[in-house]
Amino acid sequence: MKKNIIILSVLGLIFTSCITIKADGNSVHTDANFSLNQELIGEWKIVEINTKKENLGTFSFLNNENKVSINVGCNAIVSSYQLESKQKINFSEAMVSMKYCSENIHKKELEVGELLPKIIRYQFVGENAVRLETESENNYLIITK
Numbered sequence: 605m606k607k608n609i610i611i612l613s614v615l616g617l618i619f620t621s622c623i624t625i626k627a628d629g630n631s632v633h634t635d636a637n638f639s640l641n642q643e644l645i646g647e648w649k650i651v652e653i654n655t656k657k658e659n660l661g662t663f664s665f666l667n668n669e670n671k672v673s674i675n676v677g678c679n680a681i682v683s684s685y686q687l688e689s690k691q692k693i694n695f696s697e698a699m700v701s702m703k704y705c706s707e708n709i710h711k712k713e714l715e716v717g718e719l720l721p722k723i724i725r726y727q728f729v730g731e732n733a734v735r736l737e738t739e740s741e742n743n744y745l746i747i748t749k
Contacts, residue, residue: 644726648734648747650676653715655742660712663747674698674720676713678705683720691727693736695720719743 645667650660661676665685672695674681679701686694698717705713722738723745729735732749 643728644734646749648749650674650716650745651733651748652744652746653712653719654744660716663745672720674716676716677709679703679713681713681717681720691725693723693726695723697721716745719745 644665647662647664650663651657653660661674664673665671666673670686671682671684674683681698681700683698684696688694698720700713700717719738722743723736724738726734726736729746734747736745736747738744
């Protein structure tokens with residue numbers, strides 16, 4: 605009987621030490637995903653999209669919400685994301701506010717908004733840059749701190 609209690613106690617510790625539940629009670633993350641998430645949290649600058657190097661605005665991973673907020677100059681672009689495993693990430697379809705913008709900015713917003721749900725992985729490149737990649741080699745975003 606003592607042996608069973610000890611085994612159950614050890615198993616309980618193993619399982620409870622690997623799970624963090626958000627305060628809202630809706631999401632469950634492993635500690636490994638939570639620490640990966642912390643590396644991404646914060647505001648980044650979009651410096652490259654699909655081989656075009658230019659300043660496209662900001663890309664913010666919101667603290668502990670699994671959401672991103674993007675601003676390319678006019679409308680707000682919002683999406684949620686999920687870290688599947690180390691370097692694997694999925695974004696939901698983007699929601700975009702509907703302000704009237706210049707045609708140039710509108711095209712950039714569409715390009716970012718359409719690319720976002722296609723992103724499947726990320727990798728850190730250099731000290732302060734992340735490459736968000738799709739299946740296609742030429743469809744990606746590079747963001748920097």
